[in-house]
Amino acid sequence: MSEAMHVIRQVLGEIDFDPQALKARYLAERDRRLREDANDQYLEVKGDFSNYIDDPYTPRIERAPVNDTVEVVIIGGGFGGLLMGGRLREAGFESIRVIEQGGDFGGTWYWNRYPGAMCDVESYCYLPLLEELNYIPKHKYSYAPEILEHSRNIARLYRLYDDALLQTSVTAMNWNEASGYWIIETDRGDKMRARFVAMANGPLSRPKLPGIPGIDRFKGHTFHTSRWDYAYTGGDSTGNLHGLKDKRVGIIGTGATAVQCIPHLGASAKSLHVFQRTPSSIDVRNNRETDPEWAASLEPGWQYRRMENFNILVSGGDQEVDLVSDGWTDIFRNLTAIAAKTASRKIGRRLTGEERDLLMEIADYQKMNAVRARAESIVQDAATAEKLKPWYRQFCKRPCFHDDYLPTFNRPNVHLIDTAGKGVERITEHGVVVDGQEYALDCLIFATGFEVGTGYTRRAGYDIVGRNGRRLSQKWAEGLRTLHGLQTHGFPNCFFLGFTQSAVTVNVPQTLDEQARHVTYILNELRQRGASKVEATEEGEAAWVAEMESKASMGEQFRQECTPGYYNNEGRTGNRNSFFAYSYGGGPLRFFDILRGWRAAGDLPGCEING
Numbered sequence: 001m002s003e004a005m006h007v008i009r010q011v012l013g014e015i016d017f018d019p020q021a022l023k024a025r026y027l028a029e030r031d032r033r034l035r036e037d038a039n040d041q042y043l044e045v046k047g048d049f050s051n052y053i054d055d056p057y058t059p060r061i062e063r064a065p066v067n068d069t070v071e072v073v074i075i076g077g078g079f080g081g082l083l084m085g086g087r088l089r090e091a092g093f094e095s096i097r098v099i100e101q102g103g104d105f106g107g108t109w110y111w112n113r114y115p116g117a118m119c120d121v122e123s124y125c126y127l128p129l130l131e132e133l134n135y136i137p138k139h140k141y142s143y144a145p146e147i148l149e150h151s152r153n154i155a156r157l158y159r160l161y162d163d164a165l166l167q168t169s170v171t172a173m174n175w176n177e178a179s180g181y182w183i184i185e186t187d188r189g190d191k192m193r194a195r196f197v198a199m200a201n202g203p204l205s206r207p208k209l210p211g212i213p214g215i216d217r218f219k220g221h222t223f224h225t226s227r228w229d230y231a232y233t234g235g236d237s238t239g240n241l242h243g244l245k246d247k248r249v250g251i252i253g254t255g256a257t258a259v260q261c262i263p264h265l266g267a268s269a270k271s272l273h274v275f276q277r278t279p280s281s282i283d284v285r286n287n288r289e290t291d292p293e294w295a296a297s298l299e300p301g302w303q304y305r306r307m308e309n310f311n312i313l314v315s316g317g318d319q320e321v322d323l324v325s326d327g328w329t330d331i332f333r334n335l336t337a338i339a340a341k342t343a344s345r346k347i348g349r350r351l352t353g354e355e356r357d358l359l360m361e362i363a364d365y366q367k368m369n370a371v372r373a374r375a376e377s378i379v380q381d382a383a384t385a386e387k388l389k390p391w392y393r394q395f396c397k398r399p400c401f402h403d404d405y406l407p408t409f410n411r412p413n414v415h416l417i418d419t420a421g422k423g424v425e426r427i428t429e430h431g432v433v434v435d436g437q438e439y440a441l442d443c444l445i446f447a448t449g450f451e452v453g454t455g456y457t458r459r460a461g462y463d464i465v466g467r468n469g470r471r472l473s474q475k476w477a478e479g480l481r482t483l484h485g486l487q488t489h490g491f492p493n494c495f496f497l498g499f500t501q502s503a504v505t506v507n508v509p510q511t512l513d514e515q516a517r518h519v520t521y522i523l524n525e526l527r528q529r530g531a532s533k534v535e536a537t538e539e540g541e542a543a544w545v546a547e548m549e550s551k552a553s554m555g556e557q558f559r560q561e562c563t564p565g566y567y568n569n570e571g572r573t574g575n576r577n578s579f580f581a582y583s584y585g586g587g588p589l590r591f592f593d594i595l596r597g598w599r600a601a602g603d604l605p606g607c608e609i610n611g
Contacts, residue, residue: 011343
């Protein structure tokens with residue numbers, strides 16, 4: 001036994017498994033799932049597949065084209081756009097227009113109306129602007145209808161419906177140097193001028209389909225989970241899908257969305273076949289109604305303090321009190337620097353680098369052993385339980401939390417079709433083929449998520465043309481170049497919210513709010529100085545790219561050893577468009593401090609202001 005392992009046994013106690021054998025199993029499971037086409041295995045939803053992004057929720061309202069001038073255009077009406085609009089209104093900006101593809105505000109929560117949809121980060125942290133709206137969510141984890149209504153209430157409070165263009169998609173965006181305005185065109189014939197543009201498209205906004213042979217041959221009914229067809233299934237977001245009582249239903253995908261809707265499909269369908277390539281990690285959800293006494297005890301500033309407390313804990317920091325105390329903070333307490341500090345106190349000295357790495361690895365194995373044991377204890381059929389066990393490290397895929405998913409596989413009408421990591425073989429006119437066997441279906445549902453590892457402009461659906469006719473797709477062809485992820489040289493007065501060389505946080509709205517506050521600060525500075533144009537300098541951009549590169553190696557080896565998924569670009573790490581290639585490796589705590597320090601400096605370093 002190595003000295004490091006001896007120390008880890010002192011800290012964690014007896015280890016009743018072989019870490020090397022478990023790691024070998026993880027790598028073998030990864031290798032079974034590696035594909036040469038990586039992210040290219042998915043189809044872009046366009047052409048013959050464009051019906052998968054049609055809006056089934058809001059009838060199209062015809063209107064005359066708009067041709068006018070506004071100060072700020074915000075593209076996207078999800079949390080990013082709502083926060084951007086809200087912070088600008090608070091700062092006194094009046095001429096604001098939101099352009100949103102959906103029929104209302106909400107972004108992801110406008111589209112994701114599948115049965116069982118809820119947030120998986122505590123609602124008291126996740127739902128933005130709770131204190132500003134004087135609102136307390138009904139549950140610890142809010143369901144989709146409440147989140148959608150909260151989004152609408154934000155838009156109402158900040159008058160974002162004024163001048164908004166809903167059911168509208170941008171088709172072109174060109175910088176006019178002579179006038180100092182962006183010229184924006186849409187699919188509704190609009191052509192407007194905007195002094196400033198904030199891109200709040202969202203990281204998970206464009207559905208994707210699996211490139212399975214025969215996907216266009218199926219003669220039954222199909223839809224994507226982000227466009228749930230209640231006209232076919234019956235019921236609503238709470239379930240009772242009575243239209244499926246005589247239907248043979250199949251679902252492809254077992255990620256976070258599928259985990260939430262499969263219990264309702266299993267409860268209603270005549271039969272349900274779940275086609276699985278890689279099982280998700282399923283831990284306890286334990287949702288509950290909000291305690292009114294607790295809500296009444298909250299003091300001003302409570303939400304920001306709670307968000308900060310949560311973010312520090314899930315970023316590896318330490319706090320005297322865990323205000324959220326859920327599955328997320330439990331994971332991070334055991335798998336991050338908090339665990340190392342606890343171990344150091346126990347042995348009376350700081351851990352060495354080798355000991356620290358080994359501690360994290362062994363603790364991760366223990367946690368995932370518990371997750372696998374949970375599947376075994378809940379699912380009655382031993383063979384099915386075995387197939388539902390995830391064989392990878394905790395953060396190779398987004399952890400899921402649900403109390404009804406695993407029990408669903410005890411229903412006699414629910415069948416897990418595990419593809420041994422290969423995925424579905426093909427689709428026929430009548431059903432789905434796996435390992436040579438056809439499963440006849442009446443309805444096939446795609447729970448295959450959104451485009452993540454593709455280029456920014458592909459996900460946006462249009463290119464952005466900056467100074468001298470240079471396209472953003474050309475500038476970022478070899479990788480993103482930004483200042484703080486928010487501005488890029490050659491594209492004045494244009495800001496990017498989301499995961500573009502910014503910090504990735506478990507609680508995404510916190511990052512969006514920090515970005516919205518930062519952009520609002522910049523625009524307010526311009527207003528106070530009587531200026532009309534701001535742009536990242538080449539030097540400022542280069543400095544941030546260097547900072548990004550200095551932190552880029554963090555976690556790269558970990559992701560290389562992971563099972564394929566969108567976190568590691570389906571196993572092809574190093575892709576310049578991958579999820580973590582877009583994120584700042586120094587973590588959200590450092591990133592937010594950098595933004596605050598930059599604002600405190602007061603002279604907008606790395607930016608050029610004129611006009």
